[in-house]
Amino acid sequence: MAIFSIPSIRLTGMAASVPQPSEHNADYTWISKKEREYLIRNIGVETRHVAPKGVTTSDLCVVAAEKLLNELNWDRKEIELLIFVSQSRDYLVPTTACIVQDRLGLSHSCIAYDVGMGCSGYVYGLSMVASMMQSGVAKKALLMVGDISTLTTSYRDKSTYPLFGDAGTVTALEFNPGATPFAFNLQTDGSGYKAIMIKDGGARHKMTRQSFDMKKISKGIIRSRLNVELDGIEVFNFSLREVVPNIKSLLKYTEKSLDDIDFLVFHQANLLINNTLRKMLKLDPEKVPYSIREYGNTSGASVPLTMVSQLREQLTTGKVKLMLSAFGVGLSWGSVLLETDGIVCPEVIEFDK
16 A cells, blocks of 8 residues: 655645536436435435536636635745646647646746546645655645536436536645645555446547447436446445545554544545445544535545535634545545645635636
């Protein structure tokens, strides 16, 4: 296991943005009313914010970044690192981070690059930013994490369409020798890559006319090879098999217990998975905030979006000890133990194109 700690990095602020249009799963007429009620009760998604045509992940992240940077009153020329974590970048070429660097007016000496990760992207992204900063590369940095997941879902696929929502987030970090270390436990199992995937459109299987053909997979599931496929049973079993041991190993490494933590923030996979994990860890519901009911599964953005939407008051007013745990596509998963102290955290922004 990759268990390690990184000292001297402070999480200074964070912000999140979602597109203004929202859809209610009670109105999802592809399935019966009884199925809709079951879905809302067990998967936990009542509404989702869906990006209109032409709105990208970077648009949402830039809106959040503009708000956060203004409230932080940071000199943008001092930001030396920008990492953009997403599976829905603006273009195949060029790198979206380069476009964002220009849109935000950051210095030409700023390092900017993309990372193509989904569900676990926030925890992995924090480890990348913190590692580079601790090595002396940058004093101030931005981590952007988000996805337009609805772009690749089929309306006629009940296993994916009512689950995913869209969001973009930004986290500001700075070098601070007195900061409490971040502790990470990161893991990967690529043998399960087929559990969540889009088959066509990449270099392995290029897009063809046949890629657009809609095919019936089973009752209530019709999709093309350009739509995301989700093996719900495999993801459920993987999550219950791997997440709790990952968290416990990190606690052992840091000589902490769950009693030492104020909140445990999970990737918002679905309510059934997350409630099961919470019960396995014997945690009270008050210590495990959820945002899935209002926003759905927002891929890599779900952890920071949950922090901003559910813990804003606590984050802005004092010290908060957090365990963040994210897991999914890849398959990859990881946890980070960190502490915040009065960060800047504006309310969730609803972006209107």
